[in-house]
Amino acid sequence: MKLVWAQIKNFRSIKDSGKIYFNPNLTVLAGKNESGKSNILKALDCFSKNTFDRDSDYPIDYISEYPEVIVHFELEDNDLQNIKEFFTLNKNSSKKSNGVTITRTAESNEVINIEIFNDTLEYIVTETDKATAAINKELRTRYKTNIEAMTSASLVVIIREINSLLTAINNLDNEQINKISTILQDLDSYFDLLTKIHNFSVGAIFKETIPNFVYFSSFEDIIPDSISSNAEITPIVNRFFKVVNQDPSLLFGETSPQRRRLLTDRISKKVSGNFMGYYSQDSISLTINLDGNGINFFVYGLDNQKPFQPRQRSQGLQWFLSFYLTLEAEMKTGSILLIDEPGLYLHASAQEDLSIMLNDLSVNSPIVISTHSHWLMDPNRLERIRLVIKDNDSTYVENKIHKGADNNTMKPILSAIGLGLKNNISTFGKRVVLVEGYSDYYYLEAMRYYFNEILEIKLDNFKLYPCLGSAQIINVLTLIIDSETDYYILLDNDKAGQQTEKKLKNECGIDKSKILFTPAKSKIFSAIEGVFSEKDFKEIVLNSLETTKFDKVLVSKKFNERMHNKEITKLSDETVSNFKEILDVIGIPQVEQIESLSK
Structure with missing residues (x-):
């Protein structure tokens, strides 16, 4: 499920x-x-x-x-x-x-x-009404019998009554008998299905597949320096051996020195290799060795010469290692992990490592985290963020980050995408693209992924920043115009966008090469939606909507989620070509000629 x-x-x-x-995969409660x-x-x-x-x-x-x-x-x-x-x-x-x-x-x-059961029951009721009406019509052509009153009875009563009625009627012709018999067979199959639904064991089929939520509030259980064969195995040690897929009792029971060395080397290599793929703060390796009836844990540094006991290393390393082992172990159970304020005491670069690990491991099993740290909010995946807001002492969740939040709630999100730390312009990155709103942001993030991962056309890195309207672009621009950050401005090809262009050129002195417009390809949309072919927008972008209500941001957010989940793997040449006009400038593909982009 x-x-x-x-x-x-x-x-x-x-x-x-x-x-x-x-x-x-990963949901962030901010x-x-x-x-x-x-x-x-x-x-x-x-x-x-x-x-x-x-x-x-x-x-x-x-x-x-x-x-x-x-x-x-x-x-x-x-x-x-x-x-x-x-x-x-x-x-x-x-x-x-x-x-x-x-x-x-x-x-x-x-x-x-x-x-499924609700829909099946609804269908059976409808078809039963049709069937009894059809039988009633056949009988009424020759007799005064009317069975409409039976429709309020249970299906089994209706079938029994109709069968009794038919056995008493000898003057129906063969065509009528065959027609009614067919209808009764359908009714009988509906009754069998209703019986199955009634007797259906939810516990036998579904309950084992309902994922468990596993809640973590802290990771104080750290890897010990050593354990003995007669000591109780702590949860973190149990997770360690679950990650390396090894039964500790078999290790303790192994008597061959050669076999012991082979097993411990294999375990050490596996856990160190996986862990170091996420921990960039220092070059370390985690090893174990068997010493009589005990297992010792050691952490080696860069020179691989000096063995440290885990408690001799920093609390940050101990926490990160414990966190990694816990996540990896619980992933194997198929649980949904609930993590409260992860990495609260890690410094910024370690939190970035943590963010990468959460992103990677959530592919295997969903993770839900709560945080107010912008380091744990990927600026390229804002669709993962849900705002938690308290109003009049009551908590509620806003799924759309573009509405319903005050400045304090939005601050970590703004920081994640480059705004909010006015004295630290470097958070914008080397290149930033200012767009009018969140729908522009979501569509371009989706298409960045499409070009990079589906078409395998690697784009240079850039940050997208939604300005919440063309009028706000100038305010944001003042923060970066004198910095070393390269920038572009993408405007809707409409009257408001053209007016903003004039202000940018006349009042701010912005060179026209920095101002882009969404290609005016659609007769319906002048904004970012018009960059799609009309067929793609109708059949792919709008295809997943469960409502006819058109919410621009909701539609774009859903498209971005589906793209990153690889539910969308094919767009038309027209759509790809239209977006390429934008991405050729702001993304600067690392190939000069791209042929048959969507093939």
Whole structure:
């Protein structure tokens, strides 16, 4: 099952969180201190344990309302195989009946709502009404019999009554008998299906596949200097051996010196290689050796000559190593990891390493973190961020980062994309592209990924900064115009964009080579949406929408998520060519001629 959204009610500071939509890989809950970020993670933890503590989890003003957590999952192919017979009836249905909603509360049993069953029941009711009407019509042509009153009875009663009625009728012709018999066979198959739904064991099929939420608030359990064969194995040591896929009892039981050395060398090489792929602060290696009935852990430095015990190294290294082992071990269980304020005491470059590790490991298993550190917010993946906001002592979540937040909440996000630290212009990077809004940001981030990863055309690095309207571009520009940062400005090809261009040239002296317009290719859109071919925009960009309501930012955000999840792997030559006009300037591809880009 894949986690889609959750909603939390009456839990601690949360009256109603609203639906919290999760990124398939890494979701970042961003908010200022005391906004309620931790309470969201703790509520999901209570959902997994199906236990709520009256003293700590109930709202402080509790009278009659009690904690409730609703989590919505999407069934994946292996889940659907177990219930495929329930959605083969209505082949023409346009509904995406692959969701399971689970509600768990503090004072009642859980409720599991399976969409496929709801749609199947709805279909059966409709078809049953049609069938009984058809039988009624056939019977009424020769007799005064009317069975419409039976439709309110259960299906089994209807079938029995109709069968009894038919046996008493000897004057129907063969054509009528065959027609009614066919209808009855359909009704009988519906009854069998209803019986299966009624007897369906959710626990037998689904409960084992419902992912667990695993909550971490700290990583104080660090690798020890040594363990002995008769000592209790701590959680972190257990995780260590889970990561290297080794049973410690087999190590202790091994008597051959050669075999012991072979096993410990293999374990040391595996854990050091994987860990050092993420930790760039120092060149180290983690090794173990067997000494009689004990296992010793050592950390070697760059020269690989001096063995240090783990406790002799910095707390930052100990924390990072513990964090890595915990993540890797829990990934193997298929759990969804909930991490509260990771890396809170790491310095900036170590937090960047941590961000890379979270990004990579979340591909294997979803991770949800809470943070107010901009170092843990990838400026190229702002669609992962959910704002946690506290209003009138009540916490709620805003899924759209472009609305609903005050300056304090937005500060780490602004810092992540290059604004907010006015005295540190270097956070913009070597090249920044100022765009009008978040929809421009999301579409261009998606297309940057498409060119880099799908078409394998590597673009030079640049940062995109959404200015929340063309009028704000000049304000942002003043922060970087005298710095060493190279910049470009992308404007919509409309009246407002043309007016902004005049101001930039006349009032700010900006060279026209720095000002770009979205290519005016579409008769419908003059903004960034018009860079897509009309067919691509209709059939690919808008294809995943679950509502007819057109929200520009929501559409672009969804497109960016689907692109990064590789749900979109093919765009038309027209779309690619249109975006290439922009990216040729701001991205400067490292190849001169690109032929058949979308092939």
